[in-house]
Amino acid sequence: MNKSIDSLIKNNLSGKVLEDFNRIYYGKKHHSVLVLDSTNELDFEIAGYSLPAEKEQLRQPRIVRLGLIQHSIVLTTDSPIIDQRQAIFDKVRNIINAAALEGVQILCLQETWSMPFFLCTKERTKWGEFAESAEYGPSTxxxxxxxxxxxxVIISPILEVDDEGVWWNTAVIINEKGEYIGKHRKNHLPSVGSFSEMSYYCPGNTGHMVFDTKYAKLAVNICYGRHHALNWLMFGLNGAEIVFNPSATISEFGETFWGIEARNAAIANNYFTCSINRVGKEEFTVGSENNITRSYYGSSYITAPDGCRTPSLSKTRDGLLITEIDLNMCRQLKDQWGFSMTSRLDMYAENLISYITNHCTNNQ
Incomplete structure (x- = not known):
């Protein structure tokens, strides 16, 4: 079934029943829909929402417009690599142009956005030319x-190759002046089913960096890292106001909890979370006869620290999700919930050290 739960609810519920559903599922009875200038003649979905904070007496609102892009590849995976990448560039340029017209200030693309997600093929050599420099590569x-x-500000998740020829799954941060300001390398790598990413690149060595940009303090928790609660926690402890989760996730690999993990992280850590997933079907020929097909379900969405979330983008179409947020909500929810005072990090740290000493050391 290709319809999203958002469209199913919208088309089948109304009145008080719809309000009750929205209150429980989205955190608010009615969506605050942005009026967008872009027309419906675009060849991708575009949707806009607002996640406002409470008005304050002494602080002015800190309004930021976020943009998330989900998209499919364009050419077949056996096409020349330079042509595949350029076709994706041409598609994404049109979506970014639309984001700019709508005033987007921070934009994030999906995991390894400029290539097919060939990591399910268990092949390496034939795909090596997709790997690029974080600082000077064609995507940057x-x-x-x-x-x-x-x-x-643009977040660009890529397949990075460093000066030593080592591959990394990396998110490049580009500021509003077009300058490279840093990168985050994926901390947690899956080895589940056909996705054995440890065969391609190393676990990240950049820790839990937070980038202080003109518009907000942001961090990137790449794909599989969303399954690790401490990964989310560390970005919050380091001061993140927004954490982006660019992903490449198929339906049998967690669609049932796609809408839960990032939402829970926003609540637990008092920041905004942005979940981006690619769409479309990708087909690969491995060897002479073995064909591999992977389908991605899109459904990108944004959650506020109070647990309110936007509807998702389509499961099947390219899309641009625009959301206007007020960063004051991060402080408001910290004050309201008091997680910093009640977190007992000292107790967890002591237990973690004990566990590592007694279990991890003995297992080596």
Whole structure:
């Protein structure tokens, strides 16, 4: 079934029943829909919402417009690599242009956005040319020009190759001047089913970096890292106001809890979370006869620290989700819930050290 739960609910519930569902499922009875200038003639879905904070007497609102892009690949996976990448660039450029027209200030793309997610093939050599420099690679150069043109901070998840020839799953951060300001490398790598990412690149060595940009303090928790609660926690302890979760996830690998983990992280850590997942079907020929097909379910969404979330983008279409947020909500929820005072990090740290000493050391 290709319809999202959002469309099913919208088309089948109304009145008080719909309000009750929205209150429980989305955290609010009615969606605060943004009026967008872009037309419906675009060849991708575009949707806009607002997640406002309570008005304060002494502090002005800290309004930021976020943009998430989900998209499919364009050419078949046996096409020349340079053509595959350029076709994706051309598609994404049109979506970024639309985001700029709608005033997006921080934009995030999906995991390894400029290539097919070939990591399910268990092949390596034939795909090596997709790996690129974080600082000077074609994806960074392409997006740097658009970031400077539109004064937009852009998060670009790529397959990185460093100066030693080592691969990493990396998110590059480009500021509103088009400058490379840093990168985060994926901390947790899956080895589940056909996705054995440990065969391709190393677990990240950049820790839990938070980037202090013109518009917000942001962090990136790449794909599989969302299954690890302490990963989310550390970004919050380091001061993140927004954590992006760019992903490439198929339905049999967690669709049932796709809408839960990032939402829970937003509540537990008093920051906004942004979940991005690619869409479309990707087909690979491995060897001479073995064909592998992977289908991705999109459904990108954003959650506020109070647990309210936007509807999801489509499960099947390219899309741009725009959400206007007020960063004051992060402090408001910290004050309301008092997690910093009640977290007992000292107790957890003591128990973690004991566990590592008694279990991990003995298992080596």
């Amino acid at each position: 150069l392409f997006l740097s020009e658009l970031a400077a043109k539109y004064k937009m």
